[in-house]
Amino acid sequence: MNIAQAFQETVVRGDHQGMIDLLKKYEQSSKLSVNERGWVYWNVSDGYALLREPELLYANHRAFFEWGKENLSPEQLHWIVSDSTQALSLSLGNYFDHWIDWYQYASDHAPKLDTNRGARFESHRALGGSLWVLERYSEMDSVLENLNQLIQEDDSWSNILFARITYNKQRLVYLYHAGDFAGVEALVNETMDWIDEINDGALRISRKDEVVGSWEDINVSRNSQRDINIALNNLACILTDIERYEESVNLFIQIQERGHHMNAYGFSKWIYSIWKTRGTEAVKDALAVNASYEIADLVKHTPKLLEIKG
Structure with missing residues (x-):
């Protein structure tokens, strides 16, 4: 089994610590290319982010940044700041402003090329979302x-x-x-x-x-x-949050017609928008058609659903 397959198995299992251990062992036992080492740094940070370990995450990601300044090509610098889960997990330890500094460095030093536009987009998206x-x-x-x-x-x-x-x-x-x-x-x-x-x-x-x-x-x-x-x-979830309930309901209907299956978070937003625009009976109808979720399951995502009576 190669490293990519072994890594994927830990991802599928949700074994974040196992993934970190695997990659650290791989890093020590092999001579890695620049892209391979960047991949290891990124995923070790991701593992710590998913484990909600901000101190360990910060230490690894700071090392990623310092290594990246010296070893990555300038066009790859946005790779370092391309994930909002990592950014938000840093905030748990009051390290988020370091992410902003790393982002600014990447923005100042990375050329704007066709060949790195996807990574630059992910970097901007991650910080804006965070x-x-x-x-x-x-x-x-x-x-x-x-x-x-x-x-x-x-x-x-x-x-x-x-x-x-x-x-x-x-x-x-x-x-x-x-x-x-x-x-x-x-x-x-x-x-x-x-x-x-x-x-x-x-x-x-x-x-x-x-x-x-x-x-x-x-x-x-x-x-x-x-x-x-x-x-x-x-x-559509954002449309609910900014009180554009009618547009939210309609967009959720569109994406369901397109074959998209909503998770509990999205479904909770849809139900709330239905309630705000169509009332309690329409909520009951939507819940009856989509039996995967009960109101009790959805409240943790959208606490305002507790306001629904009947």
């Missing part, structure tokens, strides 16, 4: 501008649809919390119009999965039907 989760909304503006500039680089980029959905989603959060409700209205209308024009026939059903955390995985284009459905699901 600032949103941490409710540091006022700091999202510069990251959103970086994301917008990236989208403007090439209209024919294979990842352009996923990137636009992501940008609009994060910008809606920013505008809502800035109190710019006219801006929210305009952007929601614009977004819903071009979502209606998405041509599924032009999208692959799925894409080849690269080894998790590799440069190829981070720099990939998310242009399959599955990727777009996930992006639309996430957008």
Whole structure:
């Protein structure tokens, strides 16, 4: 069994510590290429992030950054700051501002090339999404501008649809919390119009999965039907959060018609939007049709569902 197969087995099992141990042993027993060592650094950090070990995560990721400055090609620097789970787990130990520093270094030193656009996108997406989760909304503006500039680089980029959905989603959060409700209205209308024009026939059903955390995985284009459905699901969740309940309900219906199965988090947002727009009886109907979840299962994701009576 090669290292990629052994690594994948730990991922499938959810054995985060086993994955870390495997990669550290691999690192010590083999002469690694730059990309292989970057892959090890990235996934050791990911393991610590999933274990919610911010101190160990910070130590490894700081080493990743220092090593990367000396060994990665400049175009690969955004690889270091490409994952929001890692960024958010650092916040548990008050290390999040170091992530911002690493991101800024990558933004200052990485060239803007076609060959690293995917990684740059993931880097901007990770920081913007993390600032949103941490409710540091006022700091999202510069990251959103970086994301917008990236989208403007090439209209024919294979990842352009996923990137636009992501940008609009994060910008809606920013505008809502800035109190710019006219801006929210305009952007929601614009977004819903071009979502209606998405041509599924032009999208692959799925894409080849690269080894998790590799440069190829981070720099990939998310242009399959599955990727777009996930992006639309996430957008629909945001529409609930920013009180655009009617659009949220309609978008959730669209993605279900496209064959997407919602997880409990997304389903809880859909149910809440149904309740806000159609009332308790409509909620009961939706729950009856989708018997996988009960209200009690959904409240932990959307506590406001406790307000539903009857």
